[in-house]
Amino acid sequence: RxxxxxxxxxxxxxxxxxxxxxxxxxxxxxxxxxxxxxxxxxxxxxxxxxxxxxxxxxxxxxxxxxxxxxxxxxxxxxxxxxxxxxxxxxxxxxxxxxxxxxxxxxxxxxxxxxxxxxxxxxxxxxxxxxxxxxxxxCVIPPKEIATKTGNPYSVFTPFRNTWSTMVETNPHFLELSDEPTANPDEAKKLYADIFASSAPNSHPHNLDAELMEELYPAGEETAHLRLKDFLAEKAKQYHETRDFPYENGCSSLSPYLSAGVLSTRQCIAAARAANNNKIMVGNDGLRTWIKELIWREFYRNILVHFPRVCMNKPFQPITEHIRWTADQRRFQMWSQGKTGYPIVDAGMRQLNTIGYMHNRVRMIVACFLVKDLFVNWQKGEKYFMNNLIDGDLASNNGGWQWCASTGTDAQPYFRIFNPVLQSQRFDPNGDYIRKWVPELKHLNEKQIHDPYHTLSAKDFAKLGYSKPIVDHADSKKKFQDEFKRIIAEH
Ligand code: FAD
Missing domain, CATH: 3.40.50.620 (HUPs)
Known part of the structure; x- marks a missing residue:
């Protein structure tokens, strides 16, 4: 049979x-x-x-x-x-x-x-x-990695240390399996009608199909070529370039990893080989890139061991008591890229146009939705899943909960990204903003991060760009106060 x-x-x-x-x-x-x-x-x-x-x-x-x-x-x-x-x-x-x-x-x-x-x-x-x-x-099946006391890890750094030691000492984790061998020739005749049928090769969506095929060509061959080029060209500087969205020093491999066109094993095995067979030491760019892939593994472990995170529950139960806003308009403005905060709007428009957003900007827009607009992070998580070409429940949930300070190892609630400072730091010339927010393309690098406060009222009105939807300093205080309240009360 x-x-x-x-x-x-x-x-x-x-x-x-x-x-x-x-x-x-x-x-x-x-x-x-x-x-x-x-x-x-x-x-x-x-x-x-x-x-x-x-x-x-x-x-x-x-x-x-x-x-x-x-x-x-x-x-x-x-x-x-x-x-x-x-x-x-x-x-x-x-x-x-x-x-x-x-x-x-x-x-x-x-x-x-x-x-x-x-x-x-x-x-x-x-x-x-x-x-x-x-x-x-996963490179290491989640059931095979545990703390010394036999519990699942819920903090990234010790997970990464154990994970790396296990992989270094058990080379079989990174052994790649061979392609399947061909069926006997008579299979061609036996299943001729199946071979003659065509597979669906598209699905309706609202983005520019030609552009999407150009940005993300399908197939294993493309994925491997991308991996090879990335390792040869960008990976060694990854630690320096990865945070700058306009430069895009990242691999853009996430859609291939999410669809399983490429495995994490293949990526880590190739990066490790390029790094003299090392994971934790060696070239800073390569080991940082491997570290990001270990984050992917970590969030998969969280999903398996703490399944509540994929059932609409935060990792930190206390944060269920946060009283989020019911103001629908805030979420709408955020999702349409009309918050009046250029870096946030650029990120959301990138997502809405090409189904992808740079990691640094994902962090900025997520923190902004939760901590400036006070919208429940789960609405943002869902919006990302509904729109990302690389949507991945584990990484998306992990990323959102990190930003919302509700997750494992999360960003502390009192450390809140200032969207203008983030913009000045990671998009210093404003090129990323200019690409995605054309209303601002004529502004100089001083004005572009915060046009409302750097232009005269008359000049700002001419832009046809939104006024900031909230005041960052006020919002920051409100979020911190709410977090202090839940800590005191629960
Ligand atoms: P590179 O920088 O080249 O990294 C290589 C690979 O490592 C990525 O393809 C990805 O598989 C993995 N990786 C990198 N960073 C992370 C991370 N922080 N957490 C987990 N894995 C990581 N990634 C997804 O694949 N799907 C998602 O749905 C997703 N949602 C996110 C939501 C938020 C709020 C945040 C902050 C991050 C999210 N990420 C998600 C992680 C990260 O933003 C993307 O993996 C990365 O931007 C993909 O681009 P790249 O392939 O060029 O990454």
Whole structure:
């Protein structure tokens, strides 16, 4: 009987643990390897997946099909009308295609884990069917890393230290698995109709499709090229350039990592090799970049060990008592990039235009929404998920809770970003603002960060730009007072 690989957010052939295991299994007894992908729009909608991200998935799915076709591995694509129907779809494929072994990579989110448990139960009830769930999402599977007392880590630095030691001393964590081997040639005839069918290669969204394809071309090959170029050109200066949004000294690999077109293992293995096989020491740029990828691992561990964070709960329960504003207008102005704070507006407009925002600016806009506008961070988290091409529950939730001072290792509540100072520091010439807020493009580098206070009332009015929605000093005090209140009362 045949072997099935169910692809989800792991749209790649290289270093895909479940795919590799499925391929090895299919060779035992000379069986065919069959691939499955389920288009589950309702489920994605419920999880706030951005249309632009689904479009990226679809474009990568089409590329994946091309690669699988070359290996005579048929990719079956099914559509689930409801999240619940996923179980019967997998069951149907297993029966129709005479499958004995089903492989997938474990997902970490609560709903996905529940879904997989349901599917697994149904499959195990079928005669002689085996299910194998592989650990692939993290370099070190979350169940294998713990503090000396056996508890999960909730602070980043000790997590990073243990993580690095484990990886340094157990090279198998960074071993990359091989691509699958091809099916026997007769598979081409046997599954001719599947090979002849085409995969969906787009999904409706409101952004400029041509620009998105140019910024984020699909496919594993592109992802690897990007990784290679980044390591050769920008990575060594990453520690110096990463915070300047106009320079963009970052890798722009997040969409590929989120869709699983590239694995964190591949990135860390390549960066480590470029850094003389070191993780914690060596070139400052490379080790800083590796550190950011360890943040990704850390937030995945938090999700697994503290699942309340993906059920609309803050990591720090006390912060549930914060009395957020009910003023809808504030959130609207923020989301449209009309707060009157240029760096915030530039970030939001970048997000609304290309589904991406630079990390430093993500921190600034998130802190601003929560601490200046006093809007519940969960509204911002949802807006990001709904609009980011790289939306990732663990990193997004971790990032928002860090900024809101509600999370693990969070920014202390009394340290509040001043959006004007952040702007002057990280966009000194104002080039990032000029790119995304064209109303301000003629202002000089002194005026551009705070036009309302640096121009005359008449000149400001001519810009057609929003007046600051709040006063930063007042807001800062209000947020700090509210935090002090909850600490005193709870
Ligand atoms: P690089 O700087 O080149 O970093 C390489 C990779 O490391 C990234 O692709 C990413 O996978 C990982 N990484 C970098 N910084 C972080 C971080 N702080 N936390 C976790 N992983 C990190 N990242 C997402 O992938 N998806 C999200 O939905 C997301 N939401 C965020 C929300 C907020 C409020 C904040 C502050 C950060 C968020 N991040 C998120 C983290 C970070 O902003 C992005 O990963 C980064 O901007 C992606 O650009 P890059 O690939 O060029 O990153």
């Amino acid at each position: 045949n072997v099935l690989m169910w692809f989800r957010t792991d749209l790649r052939l290289k270093d895909n643990h479940a795919l590799h295991a499925a391929s090895v299994r299919s060779k035992v007894g000379n069986r065919n390897l069959i691939a499955l992908f389920i288009v589950s729009e309702k489920e994605w909608e419920q999880h706030d997946e951005a249309p632009i991200k689904i479009d990226f998935w679809m474009r990568n799915l089409a590329k994946l099909k091309e690669s699988l076709d070359k290996l005579a591995i048929p990719l079956v694509i099914k559509r689930a009308e409801t999240p619940e129907s996923v179980t019967s779809i997998v069951e149907g494929v297993v029966k129709d295609m005479d499958i004995s072994h089903v492989f997938w990579n474990a997902e970490l989110m609560v709903d996905e884990r529940r879904r997989d448990r349901r599917v697994k139960r149904a499959l195990l009830a079928l005669p002689n069917t085996v299910v194998e769930e592989c650990d692939d999402q």
